[in-house]
Amino acid sequence: MGFDSIVTNGVIVTATEVLSLGIEIGIKDGKISCLGTSLPRDNDTEIIDAKGAYITPGGVDTHVHFAQDNSPTGDDFTTGSRSAIAGGTTTVIAFASQLRAEESVLPCVAEYHTRAKDLSYCDYGFHLILTNPSPTIMTKEMPQLMEDGITSIKLYMTYEPMKLGDAQVLDVLMASRALGFTTMVHAENSDIISLITDRLESAGHSSPYFHAISRPQIAENEATYRIISLAELTDTPILIVHMSSEVAMKHVRKAQTRMLPIHAETCPQYLFLLSDRLRGNDQDTFSGAKCVCSPPLRHDPKDLEAMWTGIANGTFTTFSSDHAPSTYDNPGGKKKGLVNGVMRYRDIPNGVPGVETRVPLLFNHAGPEKDARLSLPRFVQLTSTDPAKLYGLDGVKGSIAPGYDADLVIWYPESELAGGVEISQKMLHHGVDYTPFESMNVKNWPRWTYLRGKKIWDRDNGGVIGDMSDGKFLKRGKGKVVVGRMGNEATGMLPGERDYWR
Template sequence: MDLVIKNGTIITATDTYKADIAVEDGKIIMIGKNITQTEGAKLVDASGKYVLPGAIDAHTHLEMPFGGTTSADSYEAGTRAAACGGVTTVFDFVIQRKGQGLIEAVEGRRTICDPQACVDYSFHTAITDLTPEILEEMKESVEYGVPSFKLFMVYKKEGLMVDDGVLAKALEKSKDIGALIAVHAENPDLIDMRIEKFLSEGKTSAWYHYLSRPEFVEAEANKRAIHWAKAFDAPLYIVHLANKEGLEEVTKARNEGYEIYAETCPQYLHFTNEVYKREDGRNFVCSPPIKGKESQEALWKGILNGSIQTVATDHCPFQSYEKDWGKDDFTKIPNGCMGIENLYPYMLSEANKGRISFNKVVEVCSTNVAKIFGCAPQKGTIAAGSDADIVIYDPNKKFVVSKENMHSDVDHTIWEGIELKGYPVMTFSRGKLVYKDGQFLGTPGHGQFIKCKGRK
């Protein structure tokens, strides 16, 4: 064995117990009481600490061209920050460009990511050009190891949006090949109409970003996407769900027996739309925007009752000077916030405060993600045979988030000044120590591409 973690309290999605863990060649080989350390094995004493599976961030946009620039974190910076927040696997989005094949698009991103990734990674492919050939290639992508596809119901002017006919075709195909369709659900026509109205009235602050796409604009698209998924009896994953009414539709469909999944994000759970009235409100601009208190409370309830299955970040940060492009016109603010390093610490802090259980945090931040996207049991749990992606968490450590103690390349954080109760003190990626006590100890290129399984 290479590593023994002793005396910690292991927390999975279903269990909490005290035991030791033995690791060899990047895999967990044994869990039990009083495991004897073999010669040469590293010993970690986790007394008084929790031992958790690494988080899996199912929604990131690293080095993504958007809004006239590129998201601020490279694959190296983003995965470095992930490691320092206890995230040991990231799913990034590959954007298929017009005329480009699905696997061609993925392999193009892999050439960029492979030498940079500090933790393991996989992809979802955003389909923007669904030709008959691409429809057939979806099956090849499933076999390749990328069985999840995202369709944008917005961003018409940016050339990303698909119409309802394309969405229907993709859903119908996905059922036959074991793929999963994910959607960014907002109504583009309502957004454009409201933007035009606000700009004509000289209403240009960040607050009008929220008002241009409030709760009902997202909810309508949620309902429409769920309607098509039900019509074709195909699974559907709704990314970054932020509103109460849309969540109610998810809950209804799930109660009817349909395979509908919902993801929400930490920024929707902690902040409300009041942030858009702040002087630095443009830093919080993301789409869908952060909603009101009623939606926030509904999202927390959705996590507790199982209507929301995953929490991910939609990590797509831009530098403050880029956010300032929209100081006098909210339509010029690049959409996206940071969060990859804050996901697990924030959710675990809420558990430490008693809002939810630690088991539920592991469930929505790790185990469910691995199951839904086809990388379980390799990822998402602490079990013999699983990858040794392990986080050691000190429930007594006090931590205040600041740009100064984050590890990405972004020059600010929307989490500035947030006090957390407890914090990760060590992160292991496949048995390798990549983070300890505020210091990144990993190396670019350590991360491996994770081939995910389809749904059959």
């Protein structure tokens, strides 16, 4: 059969099962050719000994912000993708962001192709952030994007330069359904946030901690219920991104029990970090700016536990980093919110870095042990398989199976990392100057990362050993509905009632 390489002596984990030790992976021309035992070798076959460790699919992080104009001190595609592969992620989907004044989305997409081409260590795709959904864009340009392999869009219900009103959201949802786009939504009530922010500032409460006060859970809860209602009205699948609230999550869970195609995402910051981080420390009271993100970090450990419940019980379809970094010690980064000693949280760029730490942080809580928070197959579902399905990469990324790209993560045997790994800024590969997960300990870390059969990360021998041009643009197909189904009648509507107006 002439395999280019064979991965042997590892425990393969898929989204459905943990395979027995002894199953080998045959790789040919960058693809997984077969799984089997005692695969045939010849003198030219590279033998990759996993040393008894777990083997998981390359991570698929479908929510990263690279080379964003509103984050000039953050990561570009080179530093961001370098960080991704060091943490076991081989595919990212970043955002091409339309400005409100732009009458066409095609120039911004072309610009992001320029920003990424031959500058990425891992494979990549784009979502379109849609802020001006004109009829011309919806009827002429969106079909063109679909043909070009950009098959997902993101809508904002908050942020003044980006937010859409309900009527605009409805128009986009109906167009997305007709064309087959995967629709992501940032769900927070913009008016609640604006009112509280103005009143906090007038009362002199403008330090980073008050960012969390300005965006209470009820703002997320209301917007989540509202976008689910709009999606039900139009029979449109959606993904609600970076969820942080138990009540909002329960809205999603209830919708899913009615078989509505409502997908949900959460992120590491909502599993591990609380709003006390925004208070800073005695040496630097502004340092809480490092953890300003939206939705904000929540106040109570019970909020973290609620998100873990959603991870374990299947409410969340994907686990993404929402990697949205800005350098801390830079007047154009997080310190935009500190001018002449005066702190203004509303001027702090939103977001935290996390593309490198996402996979190890969740793997730390996965396993067969009784105290594990999730199983190893569930870990693979969340970090690789379901994101690939949802965003049109099924059959290419996210699984260890014949025909898929040979994107693999080989971990350490537990005996070789008995003390685990302590996360620190100095060990990471992103382009910013801090990590919010400093000093956290994880039990394992990717030893080797393979992209299409090529080793691109070797933690023991050189770290990042791939090339900056290894990453290729992924022309994606239509995403699959992973949760629920389309074709449901909206609550209280007659069969076929939509046909009168849609």
